[in-house]
Amino acid sequence: QVQLVQSGVEVKKPGASVRVSCKASGYTFSDYYIHWVRQAPGQGLEWMGWIGPSSGATNYAHKFQGYVTMTRDTSVSSFFLELNSLKSDDTAVYYCARRGISGYFDYWGQGTLVTVSS
Amino acid sequence: SYVLTQPPSVSVAPGKTATITCGGDNIGSKSVHWYQHKPGQAPVLVIYYDRDRPSGIPERFSGFNSGRTATLTISRVEGGDEADYFCQVWETSSDRYVFGPGTKVTVL
Numbered sequence: 309q310v311q312l313v314q315s316g317v318e319v320k321k322p323g324a325s326v327r328v329s330c331k332a333s334g335y336t337f338s339d340y341y342i343h344w345v346r347q348a349p350g351q352g353l354e355w356m357g358w359i360g361p362s363s364g365a366t367n368y369a370h371k372f373q374g375y376v377t378m379t380r381d382t383s384v385s386s387f388f389l390e391l392n393s394l395k396s397d398d399t400a401v402y403y404c405a406r407r408g409i410s411g412y413f414d415y416w417g418q419g420t421l422v423t424v425s426s
Numbered sequence: 427s428y429v430l431t432q433p434p435s436v437s438v439a440p441g442k443t444a445t446i447t448c449g450g451d452n453i454g455s456k457s458v459h460w461y462q463h464k465p466g467q468a469p470v471l472v473i474y475y476d477r478d479r480p481s482g483i484p485e486r487f488s489g490f491n492s493g494r495t496a497t498l499t500i501s502r503v504e505g506g507d508e509a510d511y512f513c514q515v516w517e518t519s520s521d522r523y524v525f526g527p528g529t530k531v532t533v534l
Contacts, residue, residue: 418467
């Protein structure tokens, strides 16, 4: 079965960087784009961007351009989200999600809580 | 950028019908997808392409989209349906993905 398994809880200080991983299994890795979505405490879901599994091409939401980097490692079927210059506003649960055939997200990771606090 | 609106909350008695709306400019011309999100869990796709249900989603969940409003309907509501529900569209022209603010469904 399709699974997206994410890395564990992270606690970081303001200004630091964090890297969240998402390991894919149960489907052909190269067939589906992976997106990242976050949810800050008490807030809704916020789309961050996508990465193509074969080319590594990326598309970031305007808000995240310049301080988010999405990468993938095909050898271990994993995707990575890196955020730099963390602020308290970046405290959120970060999800990876597989994009279905057209515009929807059919499978999600379990989420990774990132807390930014001094 | 495209904006989706949802009521913050909907309350419904067990066995009754919950209706959750998602508003947007000419949303009827877009495909709307719906997710159920329970605390501490990953979101679950419950409706895609306005009205289609993924395998494993009960027939009690249905969707409709026309004009300026898309609707998710949950019939014969059960306690396990208590969750936040988010609508979502894909802006094909800009390749942007937009979520509504979410509606908290409370089962009385």
